[in-house]
Amino acid sequence: MFAILLLFLGPLVARAALYAVGNDPRSWRDADWSSAGLLPPATADKDARVVVFTGTTGAWKGIFSVHSWIVYKPANASAWTRYDVVGWGQPVRNNNWPPDGRWYGNLPVAIADVSGAEAEKMIPQIEAAVSAYRYAKAGDYRIWPGPNSNSFVAAVLRTVPELGVALPPNAVGRDYRDGFYAGLTDSHTGVEISVGGLAGFKLGWVEGVEVNLLGLVVGIDLRQPGVKLPGFGRIGFGAPAAVAQAR
Numbered sequence: 001m002f003a004i005l006l007l008f009l010g011p012l013v014a015r016a017a018l019y020a021v022g023n024d025p026r027s028w029r030d031a032d033w034s035s036a037g038l039l040p041p042a043t044a045d046k047d048a049r050v051v052v053f054t055g056t057t058g059a060w061k062g063i064f065s066v067h068s069w070i071v072y073k074p075a076n077a078s079a080w081t082r083y084d085v086v087g088w089g090q091p092v093r094n095n096n097w098p099p100d101g102r103w104y105g106n107l108p109v110a111i112a113d114v115s116g117a118e119a120e121k122m123i124p125q126i127e128a129a130v131s132a133y134r135y136a137k138a139g140d141y142r143i144w145p146g147p148n149s150n151s152f153v154a155a156v157l158r159t160v161p162e163l164g165v166a167l168p169p170n171a172v173g174r175d176y177r178d179g180f181y182a183g184l185t186d187s188h189t190g191v192e193i194s195v196g197g198l199a200g201f202k203l204g205w206v207e208g209v210e211v212n213l214l215g216l217v218v219g220i221d222l223r224q225p226g227v228k229l230p231g232f233g234r235i236g237f238g239a240p241a242a243v244a245q246a247r
Contacts, residue, residue: 007218008230015063015231024105026059031105035098038108039071039080048075048120050160052112052153054168055103061143062104063231064216065172068153071099072123083130085152087141092133092152112165122160129159145197145215146176154186161188166207169217170233175200 025031039051054066069084080099085091100108114122133155134140135147142148150173157163166186167174174186176197185192190204200212202219210219210228219228226236 004213008213008216011229012063012216012231019060019063024056024058024062028058028104031058032102033097033105034102036100036102036107038100038110042073042077042079045115046076047115048077048117048123049073049115050112050119050122050126050163051099051110051114052157052163052165052167053100053108053110054171055108056106058104058106062106065150065170066168066233067103067149068167068171068174069149070126070153070156072119072126074123075120083152083156085135085141085147085149087143087148090136090138091141092130092136111168112163114163118162122162125159126156129156144172146173148173148176150174151176151197158186161186163187164189164206168233169210169219169228170231172215173197175212175215175217 050072052068052070054068056062057065057067069082071080071082073080082095082097082099084093084096086093102108133152135151140147150167150171154167154174157165157167164187175194177194179196181192181194183192184190185202185204185207187204187206189206190202192200192202194200194212198214202210205223208220208222208228210217216230217228218230221228221234221236224236226234228234
């Protein structure tokens, strides 16, 4: 019990204290949703490109989790395409915000960025996964344990394991699945056991070693030395483990 309190609840208490003394926006009305200037205009680069972003979510939810979305453009495209899932109305949203927009005023982080022929091959797979997403009707969204915004992006990423990427450990909802699951991890570089996203274990090259309890993740990064803690995500040296660099 002491280990559970220390590893799972201790970091959340620390994260909550930082939020309490910080000046992050408390409401979506007060937040900056504008472009962060991380992506050029689609017409400035003829190559296809796929980017996966995460951004710390707003208000009290930012203590626990990030929000994730996926952005892409085919070769010679005139505009970027962005897909998110949100908790009101129709969950799946297309181009509701700038492709590299701040999320609740927080700068987004690209955890995957692939371009060229490799990205061109991925785009039809991504589009098919978006179209086939099971929880796309009004009322399907559930903030915890899922399906939520991170459940959606994780479902898309499972169709393109070539990205070699997994959502960060504080993307609450990424492990949501109906019922019991035992099989490959999202990146197909390891194995995973999960019970409805509420409890689970992963061992893989991309995912590292992770223990999930009620959607909170504690673990170790194997590719780049680091630890994974609830609320804070990955803390360690070098680039995050779940990064695919642009080609």
